[in-house]
Amino acid sequence: MSSHWHGMHLPAAMVGGPHRMVPAGGSWAPERTIAQPAATLWYHPHPHGATETHVRRGLAGLFLLDDAESAALPLPKT
Numbered sequence: 001m002s003s004h005w006h007g008m009h010l011p012a013a014m015v016g017g018p019h020r021m022v023p024a025g026g027s028w029a030p031e032r033t034i035a036q037p038a039a040t041l042w043y044h045p046h047p048h049g050a051t052e053t054h055v056r057r058g059l060a061g062l063f064l065l066d067d068a069e070s071a072a073l074p075l076p077k078t
């Protein structure tokens with residue numbers, strides 16, 4: 001299994017994908033301080049040849065990054 005995210009500003013070593021497989025029972029716990037403007041990002045599993053099936057079935061999620069600029073916008077907060 002592997003996973004990766006879209007839109008996060010990270011060095012390539014911190015981005016998962018088919019090249020960074022995690023064995024069954026294993027783990028991968030990248031750590032990095034996120035320092036980028038507010039954004040809506042998403043992630044999903046990335047097994048070779050099965051990504052589309054997994055995402056279509058709902059195996060994906062969001063990262064919602066806020067910052068002072070986005071917090072000041074007249075947008076719903078809940």
Ligand SMILES: [Cu+2]
Binds near residue numbers: 005006044
């Ligand atoms: Cu992707």
